[in-house]
Every structure is written in C-alpha cells, then in structure tokens.
Amino acid sequence: MQVARRLEQIGAYLFADLDRKQAELAARGVDVINLGVGDPDLPTPPHIIDALMEGATDARSHRYPPYSGTQEFKAAAARWYQRRFGVTLDPEKEVLALIGSKEGLAHLPWAILNPGEVALIPDPGYPVYRSSTILAEGIPHPVPLLRDRGFLPDLGTIPADVARKAKILFLNYPNNPTGATATPEFFQEAVQFARTYNLILAHDNPYSEIAYDGYRAPSILEIPGAKEVAIEFHSLSKTYCMTGWRVGFVVGNAAAVSALAKMKTNVDSGVFRAVQKAGIAALDGPQQFLPERLRLYQARRDRTIRTLRSLGWQAADLRATFYIWLPVPDGTSGAKFASTVLDRTGVVITPGAGYGSQGEGYVRISLTIADDRLDEALRRLVGAFGRAPRDTVEGSRSAPPAR
Numbered sequence: 001m002q003v004a005r006r007l008e009q010i011g012a013y014l015f016a017d018l019d020r021k022q023a024e025l026a027a028r029g030v031d032v033i034n035l036g037v038g039d040p041d042l043p044t045p046p047h048i049i050d051a052l053m054e055g056a057t058d059a060r061s062h063r064y065p066p067y068s069g070t071q072e073f074k075a076a077a078a079r080w081y082q083r084r085f086g087v088t089l090d091p092e093k094e095v096l097a098l099i100g101s102k103e104g105l106a107h108l109p110w111a112i113l114n115p116g117e118v119a120l121i122p123d124p125g126y127p128v129y130r131s132s133t134i135l136a137e138g139i140p141h142p143v144p145l146l147r148d149r150g151f152l153p154d155l156g157t158i159p160a161d162v163a164r165k166a167k168i169l170f171l172n173y174p175n176n177p178t179g180a181t182a183t184p185e186f187f188q189e190a191v192q193f194a195r196t197y198n199l200i201l202a203h204d205n206p207y208s209e210i211a212y213d214g215y216r217a218p219s220i221l222e223i224p225g226a227k228e229v230a231i232e233f234h235s236l237s238k239t240y241c242m243t244g245w246r247v248g249f250v251v252g253n254a255a256a257v258s259a260l261a262k263m264k265t266n267v268d269s270g271v272f273r274a275v276q277k278a279g280i281a282a283l284d285g286p287q288q289f290l291p292e293r294l295r296l297y298q299a300r301r302d303r304t305i306r307t308l309r310s311l312g313w314q315a316a317d318l319r320a321t322f323y324i325w326l327p328v329p330d331g332t333s334g335a336k337f338a339s340t341v342l343d344r345t346g347v348v349i350t351p352g353a354g355y356g357s358q359g360e361g362y363v364r365i366s367l368t369i370a371d372d373r374l375d376e377a378l379r380r381l382v383g384a385f386g387r388a389p390r391d392t393v394e395g396s397r398s399a400p401p402a403r
C-alpha cells in the first residue's frame with residue numbers, strides 16, 4: 001500500500017533502533033531500565049480518582065460531552081490560571097478542553113496554516129510541533145536552541161522573509177528536552193515578535209509546576225497584551241500524574257482558541273465527562289501532594305547529577321522539568337552513546353537527535369522512574385563508566401550487579 005506523502009515525510013521512527021535493541025536485550029533476559037520516557041511513575045492522587053468514579057456513575061457522562069469542554073471544567077481551568085498566574089480568562093471564549101495537550105498541539109497547524117505556510121519550531125523540541133506542521137502541509141522552520149544562549153532561541157536571526165510567511169511560533173518553557181527555563185524578558189521579546197509578524201505564539205507549558213529550588217515558572221499570558229497574539233497549552237499529565245487520562249486545555253487568544261475548537265468539532269467529540277470531573281478535582285482540589293512529589297524528583301535530580309558529574313560527565317544544573325540534557329561525554333553521536341550505554345548497562349536513555357538536528361551531541365535522561373530503579377541504573381553507570389566515591393549513589397553499598 002502507498003501511504004500519503006505527508007505521512008512519508010515524517011520519516012521513520014527516530015527511536016526505532018534503540019527500541020529494537022531494547023527488545024533484543026530484554027529477550028536475552030537483561031533487566032532493562034528505561035530512563036527514556038517522561039511519564040511520572042507516581043500515582044494520580046486519590047481524590048482525583050474518586051472524582052472520576054463519581055463521574056462515571058453519573059448518567060450524563062454516558063452521553064457525548066460538549067465539544068469544547070464542560071462549563072464547569074473550563075471555569076476550573078480559568079480559576080486555576082487566575083490563582084496560579086494572576087491571568088484572567090473568559091471560560092467560554094478563552095478556554096478549550098483538550099484530549100491531552102498533545103492532541104491540541106497536533107491539531108493547531110490544521111486550524112491555522114494553509115499549505116506552504118511556515119511554523120517556527122524549536123530545535124531541539126517536542127517532536128509534535130514538526131510532525132503536525134508537516135501533516136497540515138505546512139513548512140516547519142527550525143529555530144535553534146543553543147546552550148550558550150541558555151537554550152532560548154535568537155528570534156532576531158530568523159530571516160524576515162521566513163518570519164513573514166510564518167503563522168505559528170511554537171515555544172515551550174520549562175523546556176523538553178533541555179530543561180531550560182525562560183526569562184520574562186525573553187517572553188516579552190517573543191510576544192513582540194509575534195506582534196511584528198502577525199503570527200500566533202503557541203506556548204506549550206505542561207511543565208510549569210515541575211520546578212525546584214523555589215523557581216516559579218511563568219505563563220506567557222502574564223506578559224501585558226500577550227492575549228492579542230498568544231495561546232498557551234496546558235496539561236494535567238505531569239502536574240497531577242495523569243498522563244494516561246488524556247486531559248489538558250488551551251487558553252488565551254479567543255480567535256485562535258475558536259479556530260482550534262472548530263477544527264476539533266470535525267475530529268473528536270470531546271473529553272469523557274467523568275475525566276473532566278476528575279480534572280476539576282485536580283485543578284480545584286488540595287495541592288499539598290505536589291511539593292512532596294517535587295522533593296522526590298529533586299532528590300532524584302540531585303543523586304543523578306552528582307553521579308553523572310562523578311563520571312566526569314557535564315550535567316548542567318536543572319531547576320525545572322524532570323529531564324537532564326547531557327552533552328555526549330565520549331565525543332560520539334547521541335545515538336551511538338545511547339547504544340553503548342544500553343549495551344554496557346541495560347539502561348535506556350534517549351538520543352538528542354530525536355528532538356531535532358540541534359539535539360545531536362546530547363542525550364536526555366528522565367527522572368520519572370521509581371527510586372530503586374533509578375539508583376540501580378546509576379549504580380550500573382558507575383560500574384560501567386567509572387569509579388565513584390562509595391556514597392555518590394545513595395544506598396549503593398553493594399557492587400554493581402552483573403547484567
């Protein structure tokens with residue numbers, strides 16, 4: 001069968017080789033530890049699960065939900081934005097429920113781009129910005145995120161003729177995969193850029209609550225006038241450990257929200273009402289579990305960075321997200337290094353080139369794995385790649401186990 005050209009253009013699955021190797025090793029009985037995915041290992045808090053169960057027995061949940069989200073869910077999202085960022089939103093015009101933020105990001109180019117029009121995408125970046133642009137027959141124009149600029153794009157280097165053809169600028173801070181955070185000055189510059197070129201600034205903000213050392217990540221909508229040009233994607237996945245539930249929302253510029261809502265009415269039929277009920281419980285409910293969980297991620301971050309540095313690897317400080325963006329220490333490619341690590345330790349890490357060409361020379365390590373498995377992975381890295389002081393990895397009193 002001949003598939004559509006637009007699907008072919010997306011290319012082969014970038015992690016295919018690593019996946020194949022992982023499967024081979026597992027088949028040979030190797031205990032593979034996956035530090036590749038950003039999927040919180042901690043359970044959804046119980047009060048959210050209770051709300052789902054209550055919602056599931058409500059007969060209204062058994063029928064189609066409203067396309068754009070229930071009034072109650074949209075109002076809860078607006079309340080959360082007001083409390084968290086001091087941003088006022090009209091729940092009916094400036095909030096739209098999504099089946100996870102990925103779904104909204106994937107449909108945005110369909111709503112905004114004509115074939116041949118440009119979306120500016122961060123490189124490295126979450127792969128959906130590029131693939132959804134291609135599927136909508138737009139042209140993704142990569143904007144490099146470089147270490148010496150703190151992984152913030154230099155918008156001034158985008159050629160004016162490209163910027164004039166662009167209708168979307170995707171940004172994402174705190175950033176996957178680099179872990180970088182944005183300054184308010186950069187957000188101001190980005191909003192100004194969007195105004196100058198009359199494009200939609202789509203800020204993807206699923207990691208706003210995954211922050212350490214007192215850092216508070218901002219919303220792009222805190223910038224005065226941002227709503228004239230910007231929308232912000234938000235997710236319950238990471239904050240509330242709800243990746244499997246598929247619920248998020250987009251807020252901001254009413255025309256862009258309405259265009260995406262219209263697009264979606266032709267594709268899906270909304271988020272299960274009981275899941276929206278659970279979402280309301282998450283957004284309006286007690287938030288005390290979050291600092292506890294952040295302390296756990298922070299402890300994992302500290303152990304991991306300390307261990308990597310003890311190996312002579314250049315792990316940078318990290319104040320948001322659960323991703324360590326590590327320059328490849330042995331001068332090979334990210335894919336080669338990830339493959340060496342997998343062969344020698346059974347530990348899966350992600351080659352940076354999977355996030356764009358500027359990701360070459362890096363690998364991403366995720367901290368969303370149970371403590372004992374993370375510590376086991378760190379012990380194996382120490383065993384295979386160097387000698388660490390005995391107390392570098394908490395709890396590592398024994399020699400690294402044979403694979």
Ligand SMILES: Cc1ncc(COP(=O)(O)O)c(C=O)c1O
Pocket residue numbers: 038099100101102103126172176204206234235236237243247248
């Ligand atoms: C930057 C970024 N945006 C969006 C998503 C999608 O999140 P969800 O669809 O679960 O809301 C992810 C998931 O890893 C992500 O890393």
